Amino acid sequence: MARERKAGKPLLSDTRMNRKRRARSVFAAGAPSALGVKAGILTPQKVTATMRVRPMHLNRNKVVNGGMIMAFADVVGAAGAVLNRPIQRRGGTLESKTNFFAPGRAPKLLAEAVPLHIGRTTSVWQTTVRNADGRMVAIVTQTQMSLPRDDNGG
Amino acid sequence: MARERKAGKPLLSDTRMNRKRRARSVFAAGAPSALGVKAGILTPQKVTATMRVRPMHLNRNKVVNGGMIMAFADVVGAAGAVLNRPIQRRGGTLESKTNFFAPGRAPKLLAEAVPLHIGRTTSVWQTTVRNADGRMVAIVTQTQMSLPRDDNGG
Amino acid sequence: MARERKAGKPLLSDTRMNRKRRARSVFAAGAPSALGVKAGILTPQKVTATMRVRPMHLNRNKVVNGGMIMAFADVVGAAGAVLNRPIQRRGGTLESKTNFFAPGRAPKLLAEAVPLHIGRTTSVWQTTVRNADGRMVAIVTQTQMSLPRDDNGG
Amino acid sequence: MARERKAGKPLLSDTRMNRKRRARSVFAAGAPSALGVKAGILTPQKVTATMRVRPMHLNRNKVVNGGMIMAFADVVGAAGAVLNRPIQRRGGTLESKTNFFAPGRAPKLLAEAVPLHIGRTTSVWQTTVRNADGRMVAIVTQTQMSLPRDDNGG
Numbered sequence: 001m002a003r004e005r006k007a008g009k010p011l012l013s014d015t016r017m018n019r020k021r022r023a024r025s026v027f028a029a030g031a032p033s034a035l036g037v038k039a040g041i042l043t044p045q046k047v048t049a050t051m052r053v054r055p056m057h058l059n060r061n062k063v064v065n066g067g068m069i070m071a072f073a074d075v076v077g078a079a080g081a082v083l084n085r086p087i088q089r090r091g092g093t094l095e096s097k098t099n100f101f102a103p104g105r106a107p108k109l110l111a112e113a114v115p116l117h118i119g120r121t122t123s124v125w126q127t128t129v130r131n132a133d134g135r136m137v138a139i140v141t142q143t144q145m146s147l148p149r150d151d152n153g154g
Numbered sequence: 155m156a157r158e159r160k161a162g163k164p165l166l167s168d169t170r171m172n173r174k175r176r177a178r179s180v181f182a183a184g185a186p187s188a189l190g191v192k193a194g195i196l197t198p199q200k201v202t203a204t205m206r207v208r209p210m211h212l213n214r215n216k217v218v219n220g221g222m223i224m225a226f227a228d229v230v231g232a233a234g235a236v237l238n239r240p241i242q243r244r245g246g247t248l249e250s251k252t253n254f255f256a257p258g259r260a261p262k263l264l265a266e267a268v269p270l271h272i273g274r275t276t277s278v279w280q281t282t283v284r285n286a287d288g289r290m291v292a293i294v295t296q297t298q299m300s301l302p303r304d305d306n307g308g
Numbered sequence: 309m310a311r312e313r314k315a316g317k318p319l320l321s322d323t324r325m326n327r328k329r330r331a332r333s334v335f336a337a338g339a340p341s342a343l344g345v346k347a348g349i350l351t352p353q354k355v356t357a358t359m360r361v362r363p364m365h366l367n368r369n370k371v372v373n374g375g376m377i378m379a380f381a382d383v384v385g386a387a388g389a390v391l392n393r394p395i396q397r398r399g400g401t402l403e404s405k406t407n408f409f410a411p412g413r414a415p416k417l418l419a420e421a422v423p424l425h426i427g428r429t430t431s432v433w434q435t436t437v438r439n440a441d442g443r444m445v446a447i448v449t450q451t452q453m454s455l456p457r458d459d460n461g462g
Numbered sequence: 463m464a465r466e467r468k469a470g471k472p473l474l475s476d477t478r479m480n481r482k483r484r485a486r487s488v489f490a491a492g493a494p495s496a497l498g499v500k501a502g503i504l505t506p507q508k509v510t511a512t513m514r515v516r517p518m519h520l521n522r523n524k525v526v527n528g529g530m531i532m533a534f535a536d537v538v539g540a541a542g543a544v545l546n547r548p549i550q551r552r553g554g555t556l557e558s559k560t561n562f563f564a565p566g567r568a569p570k571l572l573a574e575a576v577p578l579h580i581g582r583t584t585s586v587w588q589t590t591v592r593n594a595d596g597r598m599v600a601i602v603t604q605t606q607m608s609l610p611r612d613d614n615g616g
Binding site: 251253255270271273278290293295297 | 405407409424425427432444447449451
């Protein structure tokens with residue numbers, strides 16, 4: 001795949017700064033924006049975020065819907081994967097496992113994701129979701145794939 | 155909460171019709187409404203639903219966010235649990251496992267949940283999410299608790 | 309490992325018969341042999357096996373140890389992955405999820421694995437374990453990787 | 463349920479010492495003995511164990527069978543649950559989730575289980591399995607039930 005480029009300038013730059021920009025773009029997408037997820041720390045070894053609880057997050061019993069908690073955590077783990085993935089590779093969530101411990105409640109939820117494993121083909125992220133008072137609401141463990149862009153994987 | 159009742163009429167009736175009403179109320183809550191989840195079949199052995207794909211469901215690459223798929227499936231499995239749960243018991247999602255197979259795409263997603271197990275304390279639901287063309291997007295397996303209302307479980 | 313071959317004959321043949329031979333070798337390994345796992349049907353779309361219950365499989369309460377059930381199912385899912393994997397690729401279990409429904413009991417357990425997804429990079433297998441009377445004991449869902457032999461993945 | 467007993471002597475004693483004795487009996491059962499699992503630390507907040515790798519644990523490629531790793535971890539998590547469970551309650555593994563990171567290898571595997579949650583009805587245990595050189599092999603997260611002895615749960 002011949003591509004012209006100026007001497008010394010890589011076609012695709014993949015600096016730490018650029019990865020961070022791509023991780024920010026994860027939060028800027030339609031779903032995280034609609035959910036109100038805000039990025040905090042964005043490093044390859046830790047990602048944090050918050051989600052202010054609104055009526056759209058609630059179940060009929062006024063606690064946060066479990067699916068909304070998983071959606072929140074998924075964004076945070078995906079950002080962690082992006083921060084560790086070379087630009088030549090593409091990815092996505094392969095599988096996700098959640099244990100729920102306590103109801104999620106207003107005013108907001110906090111998430112912190114750390115990598116359990118960073119491999120070439122997969123990374124595994126563990127995201128802990130807490131209430132504002134620090135009580136643990138759920139732990140989400142996810143496998144994120146990292147495949148060459150020309151491999152349609154599956 | 156004072157309630158008047160006629161002699162011989164149970165305070166809480168628990169007919170199949172009432173359980174169906176409670177299952178409908180699962181879909182009427184804030185989170186499922188915000189996601190645009192619509193109930194289809196509502197029986198103790200099968201629950202179906204649809205979710206029209208809108209910008210709020212999307213990732214930066216214009217496919218449905220994995221978390222939104224899990225949130226969609228969670229509603230459907232929870233409705234199945236409610237359809238099997240006596241009114242004297244309360245519940246919630248204890249844990250959830252998702253395998254993703256293909257991108258979720260517009261115009262809409264379809265979900266079908268069937269019970270793998272209906273026990274006294276737990277029920278286990280498997281929800282298959284498909285694109286409108288029938289392609290399997292994800293399978294979500296969840297354990298739903300069923301505890302006496304006076305047991306704060308955990 | 310010197311191998312002679314006739315002109316025009318590929319070094320590694322990958323017929324359906326050979327894949328079946330490799331799947332049989334999964335059952336012949338140390339762990340499945342020690343557990344007493346016996347192969348039944350071995351096709352790319354279904355794998356079955358049995359495990360006669362012996363004292364080595366039991367918990368202190370005389371039911372089959374949950375770990376032994378997972379080990380049994382893992383062999384069956386792995387054989388299914390081998391039956392679908394080209395010889396140029398290597399693999400292994402990436403992740404596994406088990407739901408337990410009823411105690412496993414003597415005289416023997418039966419397992420049946422079917423693929424939920426056969427992709428290029430992963431296959432996902434669902435294995436149902438039953439008692440001899442047909443009662444469902446557990447369902448195990450596993451992701452099996454399939455990577456080029458020169459990719460050390462991870 | 464009238465039971466006669468001598469003044470001051472409880473029918474069922476449930477001291478910390480007795481719970482530890484019951485946790486030891488988990489390791490003494492048929493399955494853990496056959497696998498060669500040896501208990502280490504046994505406290506309500508941490509359980510450790512080792513498993514010497516023998517031919518019975520191996521796959522055809524001479525690494526430890528994934529199922530054997532899950533069986534090893536299951537024993538350790540179950541012991542943790544017993545250390546936290548009142549004698550009036552009975553339990554068992556409800557579900558188990560494993561992510562595999564690296565091959566398990568001789569000479570031995572080490573496991574350390576810590577509780578993520580200790581509730582009245584469930585406890586959730588996370589068990590990390592490592593090779594002798596400290597490399598992380600797998601993480602297993604399990605929900606252990608705790609039900610009244612006269613409730614046949616399910």
